[in-house]
Amino acid sequence: MENSIVEIIGAFLVLIGSVFLFLGALGLVRMPDVFNRIQTGTKASTLGTFLTFFGLVFIMPEWWGKLILLIIFILMTNPVSSHVLARAAYCIKVPMFKKTVIDLYGKDAEKLFKKETKNE
């Protein structure tokens, strides 16, 4: 009986995690431009992934080491990939959503990119 309670806690955590993952996917469909899609698609899912793995630790206690490693790996690589995607999208001038309030990156970015191409 004790065992099953732990499993129920784990299953509950996995459920909450998958709700967050679902919301991330929904955001991917609903958001209007690339930058906002990166916001939800790659990152509303961080908490979802963590909760799913954390719930799995309860269900499969012998996997805890690997699951913690996976969480650390996602913590370190996820932001890098979203940053690079955003910067690349900006470089090739992907149009931004028409309700975008402000773009302070604009002029500065042109200078920075020019500097980089000169160095090459």
Add this chain to the structure above:
Amino acid sequence: MKIKNQFAIFIVLMIIWFLINNSFKLEVIAVGFVLSFVIAIIFGKRTDVLNEFKFTPTAFFYTLIYLLVFFWELIKSNIQVALIVLKPSLPINPGIVKTRTILKSKMARMILTNSITLTPGTLTVDIEKDILYIHWINVESLDIDVATEKIVKKFENILVKIYG
């Protein structure tokens, strides 16, 4: 300095090895020891990111506090973004704002920008000297100081104490 780097890499690799294998048999430990040793010797020379770590009790204490603050922010902002996605009117107000950072060390800057990117709603697009360009899903202020206060300060205050 070189020896210290190699030793740090060795320790990190051994911890990863134990986490993957989850066993303390002699053969497993021996294989992990040899592999970590060789990798540390080869790659330890050029790795200088670990130089900036401070192994003092205060640094350790503030690292723990940082993790707590970070996870709290992560949960809070995940729920905020989830609510935005669920609302039929999609109340977003996106834009790229500038913020400042006072951190100098590379490691601290990496942790800061990664934390900003990991909390949904803010996304670091670029960093140039001490200006961070951040895509903000719900722009609350165009002023550089207010934006810094709202996005950067909560992480920076603790990182300053760790990396100085």
